[in-house]
Ligand SMILES: NC(=O)C1=CN([C@@H]2O[C@H](COP(=O)(O)OP(=O)(O)OC[C@H]3O[C@@H](n4cnc5c(N)ncnc54)[C@H](OP(=O)(O)O)[C@@H]3O)[C@@H](O)[C@H]2O)[C@H](O)CC1
């Protein structure tokens with residue numbers, strides 16, 4: 001499912017109308033109908049419903065929603081925040097129909113709305129959509145603020161909550177706080193920015209028949225969905241053997257951090273890796289081995305370890321931050337000609353030697369959380385949270401790496417600048433060890449997949465999905481351990497990737 005900026009959405013709109021020939025009025029009818037259908041599932045006929053409308057096509061969608069609800073017997077009225085003379089084109093066409101049908105229609109008068117808002121059970125925000133520029137002007141800011149204070153009301157937003165930008169990088173002062181947003185055709189970039197989650201509420205995408213083909217040749221942003229996992233998950237052939245599913249190497253395991261490599265190895269095997277080897281400090285091997293008896297072990301000594309005899313490696317989990325581990329990491333990066341995942345302490349060391357990435361020819365996957373990523377990109381966490389798409393894309397294309405920016409909305413960027421968002425999971429994953437398990441799963445899938453992007457998206461998807469399944473059935477969002485996710489992988493794999 002494509003994610004768009006406002007300008008991309010306008011391009012899709014133009015293409016559908018001018019080149020395909022679907023009229024704007026009809027698209028507005030489709031949008032309003034689809035959103036009204038969605039809203040009707042959440043409300044009752046006793047509810048007092050208010051639709052707030054603005055000057056543009058977002059308001060036009062609101063007119064169609066109001067008419068649809070009215071004709072189905074709902075108690076609905078429309079408040080326009082602008083005089084009728086300001087309403088033009090397709091929105092005016094639908095305003096006329098609204099008035100011909102007899103839906104109660106009011107133009108905002110000073111003070112009136114304050115009274116009206118108070119008794120409302122449902123408030124529908126069709127004030128501003130993707131045409132919003134800058135901070136809200138009066139009276140939008142005041143009305144939005146009042147609507148947000150109506151604690152008893154269910155609040156729905158049309159396309160985007162009024163006050164938000166469609167694109168990343170824009171700070172929000174005041175915006176409509178929706179319980180649920182029905183977005184037209186494609187989710188907008190801003191829906192995946194952490195600070196906006198409180199405004200969007202739940203997000204539902206409604207199909208209105210737009211043609212997204214006009215965007216095909218641009219670097220894309222997409223949401224990676226269950227259907228993508230089902231379509232691309234590696235198939236295990238009947239006559240395959242352990243070597244067919246890849247030999248993976250996990251390098252790490254400083255003496256005080258045995259858990260990280262253990263979990264990563266176990267997760268890689270649970271995700272389907274054929275063979276996993278752990279290269280760790282020899283003091284550690286006897287401690288770890290009983291916990292992952294399926295793995296093989298080797299002393300972490302680059303004179304004897306042949307990295308390229310493996311199909312892929314993960315490095316950094318529990319590697320340590322000493323001078324000695326920095327030089328070890330540098331040697332690994334110089335020597336490895338296989339795909340390599342760099343996490344945790346590996347990312348810490350990489351900061352000082354990131355130019356090596358430009359010379360490195362084999363694929364490199366970086367898996368930082370926001371703090372690690374901000375350090376690597378020489379920016380702040382807050383700047384990265386505002387602009388995660390553009391900043392990570394710039395880094396990926398400049399350094400030629402795959403970048404998996406870990407978070408509730410994980411953004412995976414390819415070396416070509418294509419981006420995928422994976423939204424599975426919940427707050428139970430915010431715990432030590434989660435990253436190690438994810439790295440292990442990613443390694444397991446990298447070993448089995450033809451495409452790195454698919455391995456990363458699928459790996460991150462099943463990691464989050466497993467947490468969702470476990471916290472629905474056997475665990476709470478407090479107690480779930482990173483290692484529970486490893487042991488929960490079978491449930492996900494049995495249901496999603498049969
Ligand atoms: N293909 C589609 O995506 C379809 C989308 N639909 C819906 O249409 C909107 C986009 O409609 P558009 O008319 O382009 O834009 P808006 O409805 O967002 O309104 C823009 C006007 O709002 C005023 N404005 C802009 N910024 C501010 C601000 N900060 N404060 C106050 N007012 C603002 C401005 O008007 P002025 O006259 O005041 O200058 C803008 O002109 C999309 O989101 C969908 O909901 C179609 O219905 C179907 C196809």
Ligand SMILES: [K+]
Nearest residue numbers: 125128160162
């Ligand atoms: K809106």
